[in-house]
Amino acid sequence: MSTRADLPTVASLEELTRLVTSRRGLYVRWSLGPACDLPHARSKDDLTGLRLPGLSASSLDIEAWWSERPAKIWVARRLYDYCHLPRVKDPRTRPWLLHGREAARGPDNEPLVTDVEPLGWISDRVTTEACDIITEQPGGWGTLARDGTPR
Template sequence: MSTPDGLPVVHTLAELAGLVEERRGLYVRWSRGPAIDLAEVSSKDDLTGIPLPGLSANPLDVAEWWQDRPVELWVARRLHDYGHLPHEKGPGVRPWLLEGREAGRGPDNEPLVAEVGPVGWIAPGVIDEARAEVARQASPWGPLRRTAG
């Protein structure tokens, strides 16, 4: 199934893990989508407003230190870590997959991706699956954005 913009939709955590296993160089970006992002392939530093040389995104490639742990759990963690962004960035912000060339690092050491090729949307149910997978772990972790206490 695809969307009106012609991009396919990833509907399950298993499907996304399968993509990550078969393709290197995939990233997830939380935004209003490629139609908006590709008009000007540049994110902006939220603190200073300085334009950045690419789109802020998070890599999905499995790190070597992950060893033989499940790829689904890796992907669940990558999605869970940034699940706060739709609430923080406003209506219409959702995750989508892309590939491209890493052009640098942003202020939070995130990859900045240029020469972007959209791969597909990640359905909301995948985020729900990721949260459930994280919650099943012996020592579940919180989202990356931690509130000061």
């Protein structure tokens, strides 16, 4: 599939949730996009500089232990966990949807994905909606930001 910036865009959290519940092996990756990622198809560990055997991504597959909880909240959480990346890495960082195969685990236990098929960009509107849903949840969920950046 194309690695160009003109991939389709997932425009709503509802649409993304439908995709996630209809197909396994979907991931979200926060980066500059497939055009930058796919020529190397390998992430780099920020601490050590090591090249990893795949692209780091977050699985969108709903785990069995999630049980009967709403799929929309699962998907929102998966986006929310890394919504800090544009602030701490590069403001051009955006989430994009891909299908792939988990080949290994990275240093933060994140999936390292190969055989990547880019499916589309995830719009800012979807990320905003996901963040709104999660911040409204009881218990004060936080992102995976580790740098002390306010959430």
